[in-house]
Amino acid sequence: MTYNIKLRRFKNEDVTALAEFCNDEDLQRYLLLSKLxxxxxxARDFIKYTKYCEKSGGEQCFAITLDDKLIGCVSYTVQSGCHGNSASIGYYIGKEYWHKGIMPLAVKSILEIIFQNASINRVFAEIFAExxxxxxxxxxCGFVREGYLRKGIIKNGVVHDAVLYALVR
Ligand SMILES: CC(C)(COP(=O)(O)OP(=O)(O)OC[C@H]1O[C@@H](n2cnc3c(N)ncnc32)[C@H](O)[C@@H]1OP(=O)(O)O)[C@@H](O)C(=O)NCCC(=O)NCCS
Structure with missing residues (x-):
């Protein structure tokens, strides 16, 4: 099965679809996002945030579309100071689209965007160990597991172990 997956910036019209798939305990379980x-x-606040960050140079958020329908989000954040050659990534898609091999396509697309910046040579993700x-x-997507971060994440007062993955070029 091939999927027509594209990344684009968020638009104001995305609020309804975004609110629908984000309003899900399973989707939020391993995200720092915690709003139920x-x-x-x-959703409106989030889209405003993405537009602000696009201009200010903070987290760069992209809508993931399948056949032009919004199904998720993938983002990157270029780090600062002596970590300025690295970018972190984060991602989610609506539950009905899980386990179809879609997110690897979206992550590969954002890697192409990130690596257009010649000074970035490391992309990493820190995920819940579970x-x-x-x-x-x-x-x-070719990331290598670099470390196990005991008690690396706290969400809603509960501490979780984390795993660090990175891709370098
Ligand atoms: C995690 C997430 C991004 C995966 O996206 P996806 O498009 O479903 O990814 P894939 O279809 O490639 O499937 C994931 C892989 O995990 C495997 N998998 C699924 N459930 C699993 C489980 N419980 N244990 C082990 N592997 C599992 C799948 O079999 C697949 O591997 P395979 O292709 O080798 O069979 C998606 O489930 C999601 O958005 N979850 C909610 C938000 C989230 O957790 N984001 C990540 C925060 S870092």
């Missing part, structure tokens, strides 16, 4: 219920206003599907996505 996730409302239209939350998030095996996310680890597979990274492995399928």
């Amino acid at each position: 219920p996730y409302s239209i206003d939350d 998030n095996a599907p996310s680890a597979r996505v990274l492995e399928k």
Whole structure:
């Protein structure tokens, strides 16, 4: 099966679709995002945030589309100071699209965007250790597991181990 996956910037019209798939406990389980219920206003705020970051140079967020329908988000953040050659990534898609091999396509697309910046030679992701599907996505995109970060993440007051994956060029 081939999927017509594209990345683009978020638009104001994305609020409804975004609020629908983000309003899901399973989707948010291994994200730092923690907003249930996730409302239209939350989606509107997020889109405003993506536009602000696009201009200010913070987290660069891209809508993932399947046949032009919004299904998720993938983002990167260039680090600062002596880590300025690195970018972190994060990603999610709506539950009905899981386990179809879609996210590896989106991650490969964002890698192409990130590596257009010649000074970036390292891309990394720090994921919840329990998030095996996310680890597979990274492995399928050529990331290497670099470390196990004991008690690396805290979410809603609960501490979790984390795993660090990176891709270098
Ligand atoms: C994690 C997520 C991005 C995966 O995206 P996806 O498009 O479903 O990825 P894939 O279809 O490539 O499937 C993931 C891989 O994990 C495997 N997998 C799925 N469930 C698994 C499990 N419980 N244990 C081990 N492997 C699992 C799949 O079999 C697949 O590997 P394979 O192709 O070798 O068979 C998606 O589930 C998601 O958006 N989750 C919610 C948000 C999230 O957790 N984001 C990551 C934060 S770092």
